[in-house]
Amino acid sequence: MATLQHQQKPAAPMTTTSGGARAMDLYEKLEKVGEGTYGKVYKAREKATGRIVALKKTRLPEDDEGVPPTAMREVSLLRMLSQDPHVVRLLDLKQGQNKEGQTILYLVFEYMDTDLKKFIRGYRANHEKIPAHIVKILMYQLCKGVSFIHGHGVLHRDLKPHNLLMDRKTTALKIADLGLSRSFTVPLKKYTHEILTLWYRAPEVLLGATHYSTPVDIWSVGCIFAELITNTALFPGDSEVQQLMHIFKLLGTPNEEVWPGVSKLPNWHVYPQWKPSKLETLVPGLDADGYDLLEKMLQYEPMKRISAKKALEHPYFNGVNKEQY
Ligand code: AMP
Numbered sequence: 001m002a003t004l005q006h007q008q009k010p011a012a013p014m015t016t017t018s019g020g021a022r023a024m025d026l027y028e029k030l031e032k033v034g035e036g037t038y039g040k041v042y043k044a045r046e047k048a049t050g051r052i053v054a055l056k057k058t059r060l061p062e063d064d065e066g067v068p069p070t071a072m073r074e075v076s077l078l079r080m081l082s083q084d085p086h087v088v089r090l091l092d093l094k095q096g097q098n099k100e101g102q103t104i105l106y107l108v109f110e111y112m113d114t115d116l117k118k119f120i121r122g123y124r125a126n127h128e129k130i131p132a133h134i135v136k137i138l139m140y141q142l143c144k145g146v147s148f149i150h151g152h153g154v155l156h157r158d159l160k161p162h163n164l165l166m167d168r169k170t171t172a173l174k175i176a177d178l179g180l181s182r183s184f185t186v187p188l189k190k191y192t193h194e195i196l197t198l199w200y201r202a203p204e205v206l207l208g209a210t211h212y213s214t215p216v217d218i219w220s221v222g223c224i225f226a227e228l229i230t231n232t233a234l235f236p237g238d239s240e241v242q243q244l245m246h247i248f249k250l251l252g253t254p255n256e257e258v259w260p261g262v263s264k265l266p267n268w269h270v271y272p273q274w275k276p277s278k279l280e281t282l283v284p285g286l287d288a289d290g291y292d293l294l295e296k297m298l299q300y301e302p303m304k305r306i307s308a309k310k311a312l313e314h315p316y317f318n319g320v321n322k323e324q325y
Contacts, residue, residue, distance in 0.1 A: 024096065024106070027055055034115075043111060053091060056107040059098075075105070078178055081152060085325075086145030088112060088165050088174040112165035112174060116224070119166055124231040129285060133319070134171060135228045140312070140320045141173040142221055147308035149178065150214045159220035160200045161227065198243040199223065199233045203254070204302050206244050208266030215302035218311075222297030226283045229290075234283070244271070251298065252276030259300040289316035 027044040033054065034041040044055040075093055082090040092108035116138070123130050130138075142164065149156060156178055163177035202219035204212050226234040235250070237243025248254070253274045254262050262268060279291050279298075286294065293316040296306035306314070 024094070026094070027053065027106075027108070029055065044108075046108075052111045054088075054109040054111045056109060058105045058107060059102055071105070075107070077152075077154070078107075081149055081154060081178060082109075084145060084148040085172075086141050086148065086174055087178065088176040109176070112167055112176075114166045114168050115176075116161035116164040116166055116173065119168075120161055120227060120231055129231070130228055132287070135225075136317065136320055137171060137325070138166075138173050138228060139221075139225055140317050140322070141325055142175070142224065143308045143311045143317075144325060145173070145175040146217055146221060147312060149175070150217070150308055154178070155214060156217050156220075158196070158200075159217055159224065160197055161224060162197075164224070198237050198240060199235055201243060202302070203244065203247055203300060204265065206240050206247075207262070207268055210266075212302065214307065215305040218297050218305045218308060221308070221311075222294055225290075225294050225297065229283050229285050240267075248272070249274050250277055250282055251300070254300045262300070287316075289314070289318075292316070 026048065027046055030043045030045060030052075032040055033043045039057045039059060042055040042057070044053050045051070046053055075090075079090045079093075081087050089110040090107060091110060094106040094108065096104045096106060098104050120130070142159075146156070146159070156175065158177060159175070163175070165174045165176045166172065198206070200220035200223045202212070202216040205216055223234050235243060235246040237246045248271055252258075253271050256263055279286075279294055283291075283294065293306070293311060293314045296314075297311070299305045311317075
């Protein structure tokens with residue numbers, strides 16, 4: 001399994017409009033609402049309908065004439081995936097050119113009024129905990145969305161609170177910033193030179209594994225789960241080595257016994273030997289079922305990590321009105 005690789009026929013491509021100006025005549029940019037990995041995101045109004053949308057400007061790989069077919073296929077797949085209620089909906093796609101003649105893709109998404117990073121920050125600023133039932137429904141929706149994309153053979157690879165969009169009123173959660181990583185080459189840094197966060201990155205990726213799969217997203221989901229409980233990131237590292245050290249200090253330095261094959265991974269070194277701490281100490285304030293689920297998400301050995309589909313059946317979610325999501 002790889003990023004946005006197709007295991008089934010993607011939806012038909014959307015019509016694109018050449019000429020940035022013409023395409024952009026359809027939308028009135030209101031304000032910049034964010035910066036993603038691939039470019040700026042604007043709140044905009046669709047002139048014909050008045051509908052508020054999010055406009056994501058994405059520069060395609062340079063030296064390419066027009067939109068490369070791989071990118072088009074990925075966008076089609078993205079649109080297909082965005083039919084899921086827990087994936088942000090791609091409404092339209094417009095093609096244009098910037099002043100330098102580079103091809104620009106405008107991805108038009110449904111507008112969401114906040115994201116999980118801001119949501120958590122709001123509680124942290126007030127020194128308040130997110131109510132347990134809210135954490136539960138957010139986690140349920142996250143697992144549902146992840147289960148859906150994994151079910152279609154797609155990895156997200158960069159799940160973090162920043163790209164989990166939310167509707168404040170309904171606490172609906174939707175996964176954003178999905179893929180495009182094949183033909184849009186995953187950058188090490190954002191185009192703004194802001195360094196990409198490593199906090200949610202799975203240990204096998206940090207250790208240089210080249211064959212990784214869906215468990216990398218589950219690790220991120222586990223980190224997000226812990227953050228929803230404590231309002232602070234569980235493993236806030238600022239370099240790859242530091243990130244690994246953060247994980248090892250809290251969960252214990254892995255060895256061949258807990259993770260067969262770990263010492264064969266490319267970036268493996270002899271690390272200081274830390275003993276694991278209890279999740280109850282690291283992430284205070286969760287119930288017994290919650291700890292059980294969190295532990296299953298933060299397993300060192302990728303194959304031992306719970307799948308998103310299995311997570312949905314975990315007793316932690318027993319109280320959730322599953323019909324509603
Ligand atoms: P992304 O590139 O998807 O990570 O987006 C970067 C930031 O732009 C997000 O954290 C949001 O603050 C904002 N954003 C992205 N997509 C949307 C959307 N559909 N609605 C509202 N804000 C968005």
